[in-house]
Amino acid sequence: MADTALQGLIERIGADHVVRRLGIEAAHEKQVFGQGTLLFNVENWKLAPRIVTTALKVTGLYGRARRNADRVEVRRNLVTSTRLPPAFDGFTILQLSDLHADISQGAMRHLADIVRYIACDICVLTGDYRGKTFGSFETSLALMRDLCARIKLPLYGILGNHDSIRMTPALEAMGVRMLFNEQEPITRDGATIHLAGIDDAHFYRTDDIARAAVAIPRDAFSILLAHTPESYRAAAAAGFDLMLSGHTHGGQLCLPGGIAIKLEARLPRRMGKGAWRFGELAGYTSTGAGTSLAPVRLNCPAEITVHTLRRLR
DSSP states (O other), rough: OOGGGGGHHHHHHHHHHHHHHHHHHHTTTTOSSTTTTTSGGGGGOOTTHHHHHHHHHHHOOOOHHHHTTTOEEEEEEEEEETOOOOOTTEEEEEEOOOOOOGGGGHHHHHHEEEEEEGGEEEEOOSSSOSSSSSSSSSHHHHHHHHHHHOOSSSSEEOOTTOOOGGGGHHHHHTEEEEEEEEEEEETTTTTEEEEOOOOOOOSSSOOHHHHHTTSTTTTTTHHHEOGGGGGGHHHHHHSSSSSEEEGGGSSSSSTTTTEEEHHHHHHSSSSSSEEEEETTEEEEEEEOOOOSSSSSBEEEEEEEEEEEEEEEO
16 A cells, blocks of 8 residues: 555545555566566666666767766757647646656756756656656655755656655655646646646556546646657547657667667657657657666757747638
8 A cells, every 4th residue: 555655645636546656666676577668678788787787888979978978968949739728828838857866967957057047837747757667766855855946946747767755745846746647737827728638658658648637627728747659649539739758768779860779668659859849739848857777868868848839820
């Protein structure tokens, strides 16, 4: 059964969800084969970080890859829609994704220096705050606490496949409104848009887009936070206008031209990073601010993203 620290979350989203996720964490969080949407989870392979680091050193690329990992770019994305209320024309969203704070401390220091100067209306965190998919998360939470204190914006977040649901009380104590297949209305000058978030669909499969969308009027402009963009078909079917994701790291280690060697997700490659569309759904997949396996990047800059909503007349 869940511990008392999660009682508030249980009262809000129900014991079934919390107990189910805790059970999966206990039984499968270290699993290499057969858990989640991929047959082989390279992130859980103990030798993977050593192999990646050794290969980069042998090819003479390690120094460059380490320096790249500590830099974070601010990218800007324009989202246009005829469904956006006039009051939200120009509304801005800062997206931070895949921080993996404990193994990406150089990037976290850089991030802490730049977020305080970014003016937006809200900030959304699209998951993966811990480096590994299991084990301690205290260092990650301490780094997150410092970062969130520097962001003077309303904060909303979801968990990723690297995160434990036990991290939730601490994240919410930092001021992050965590969304578990829930939605939150955002009002401005008498108009409303809806921000929804789902639990991880990649590893834990505890997502429920229908539940997240049930209270959203069909004619309302709505945004979905989903850690992995693999949920794009269900998001489009549910009528969401915009989907913000991460998870893929854009490949993290890419060939020249930004061609990902591996994306760790089942989806069309065009959705692996940056802006994309699927029918009426606009999407954006962040390359993330942090790194997985090891703090290295090649031909795939780390990013945080400012999304600007514009009404088409």
